[in-house]
Amino acid sequence: MKKSLFVFLALLAVFSVGAQDLIIANGAEPASLDPALMTDTTSSNIGFALNEGLMVYDPRTSKGIPAMAESYSTSPDGMVVTFNIRKDALWSDGTPVKAQDFVYGWLRTLNPDTASEYAYMLTMVIKGAAAYNEGKGPASDVGVKAVDDKTLQVTLVGPAAYFPDMTAHHAFEPAPKWAIDKHGSNWTKPGNYVGTGAYILKEWKPQDYILVEKNPKYWDAKNVKLKSIKYLASDNSTTNYKMYKAGAVDWQVGITVDLIDEIMLRKDYQVSARFGTYYLSVNNTRAPFDNANVRKAFAAAIDKKTLVDKVLKGGQIPTDAFTPAMVGYTPQPGVGYDPAAAKKYLAAAGYPDGKGFPPLTYIYNTNEGHKKIAEYIQQQLKTNLGIDITLQNMEWNAFLDMRSKHDFFFARHGWIGDYLDPNTMLDLFITGSGNNDGLYSNPKFDAAIQAAVRSSGDARMKLLMDAENLLLTQDQAFIPIYHYSNQDMIDTNKWGGWYPNPLGYHPPKFIYKK
């Protein structure tokens, strides 16, 4: 009897392990699975399994490739884009995907009541979207229209050539009106969730894991190879790495900085440049950071190169700018490391040698890597400016909440581009942007960005460069540290369809076991 029970349990163990094709150590607990509300990479990694927009990120290049849209056409002046939605596109509950679902989804993102932090992404490009989002215009004036069930027409503010790429982002995903009307904010729970993606939400154990299973109604289901994926929620990267080494995890998102000397020698360590920036957010509306000289003093007091070379060692690029270099766009110089200049800036702000500087706390989300950087910055400020700051780590959701409510002075921040264009970086700092946590506001900067949307080619890039110059060299709205690198642990000899790419997005529909 005992023996048969043992055999049964062993079989059960084998099956329950074999049941997930891919196990991902995804970092912290996701903040939200609602496409209109997700802002962090932890949530959006799962979002790529559950939902699909008009386009999907190409796993090699991060550019948009048609997904829910079969094809699209742009009017000769570049102002109107028409998407043709797939005839066979279905929601996970079997309802056909209609153009109206996109109109509903986008208007929902824009609706001021939804309070989507990504609404600005739509308002920057779609005609009438800004007015509706600010409560100054009706929803009917927003330039998105369902011509018929399968044709979506979008009118833009200017000839934004990058617009189709943008629609791969979660903020542009359709939303299931019937499910949201029925369940309210509970619609993202397992059982209630209706999505367009290759996977359906099966199980969600908070602070533990999220399990998704293949969606048989997905239009491209025959090309989806993995039957199920498990996303583990754990922000301890050392534990994640140990699980990875033990074979309990197939893909670790991010690495543990502590063990970089060992990790960099491994064959399955994937490292590549990433289109994003790690920076320190400062609250521009609160003293002492309402003074540009204080911000510049901080920027000049931190030796970023030593940090990257001696502590992080993971392919990051130290920077004084925000937008990484790309074709046609030269990063702006910004304020570089210079302790003598830092002291001068601080003295000009009225705190010679740090005297009289108010007590200050730097907040960051719990993670060994962020902790090291925080301690490094603390010591740099002490040595170069004579300022003592306190460090405080916080749980991911509490941290996001505090930061997005602007209830902080000095906080860790990072930004990964959503599409390959300087706009995805710079739009962050326009007045009223949902991700402008430091409340930077300069009408000249806003005007330059607005003007860039209406122009194109080199003139547009020139406008954007000038805007960044204003943002950094003049105002120093925040303190850039380094450009991210993608660092993942995954054995690409075992897993196919996973490639290093600039945005670091890996839609799971492409991943397969070799």
Next chain:
Amino acid sequence: MSQKLNSAVNEFNQEMKPVSLWADAWKRLRRNKMALVSLWVVGFYALVALAAPFLPLHDYRTQTLSHTNLRPSFKPAGQIALEAVEAQVILLQERVDAGVESLKPNLERTLLEVESLKAALVNDPASKNVYIFGTDYLGRDMLAKTIYGARISMMVGLIGTLTAVLVGVIIGAISGYIGGWLDNLLMRFVDIMYGLPYMLIVIILMALFRKEGQSSIVILFVGIALVSWLTIARVVRGQIISLKNSEFVEAARSMGAGTGRIIFRHLLPNALGVIIIFTSLSLPSFIMSESFLSFLGLGVSAPLSSWGSLVSEGANTMELYPWQLLAPAIEMTIFLFCMNFLGDGLRDALDPQSKNRT
């Protein structure tokens, strides 16, 4: 000899000094070798922790980034760093030769580091530093860090234990001896405090009292003090209840001793064994709960550290840099062991019932 009014007389009619409870206890403690050694060790820890600012240590805050993750050694740091980096060069060279292009920049950077370390051996006085406990991930001296960590941890243990003994014993004794409605009231209050999750109390305190730029360590002490006395109050109450009807209490009461005298002179010395065992056992648990709070970001924050935070940091890099875990862990273990032996010895020494044992 006439000036000694209080002197007693023994059975041979010789004058002798009265032996107080404490002198007696001390005599017996001295006979217990383990306890005595532990007392010396704990004393040494306390001395080092108190004198830390005057000891010839490296500053625990100084980050020497060319000396990160150095192994413990009596050799100058510059040499150790050079050895470590040269070993890394060989490993990197192997991987690059095997065709891993992505490591090339790392190799180049590491080669440059070899050069700069060689130059530093001559020019930089910092390369003569000796780190007998090694260094951490930002090139800080582990010896200084563990000593300053000991300060915080011992302070947490001390504050927790002191409040536990002072508040817990008094409340427990009063509640047990007087009984009735007062006992009910006090014990229900203890029940309520028990019911509140400890974490919640600390988090609420943080939310209420925390100021921008202020370290949370004071709030942590208050939080630990608030809940530390609960268990001991109950234990003491139980002891007192079981003793309060015994003959010696009857005798004291019949001779007209007041409540305070009975509690403090007659009952508590008899409960001392339990109190001391409990105290010596709860000290480690205060140190542990502090380390858990630090991990959650509610305890000490950098550049200060405690044994708990040092161990949790060290555990992350256990395979590569074991000394970062071992240095604080061994130091902490020795301290806790000694506290236990000392507690054991004190119990034997102070317990009136063990008087006739040798």
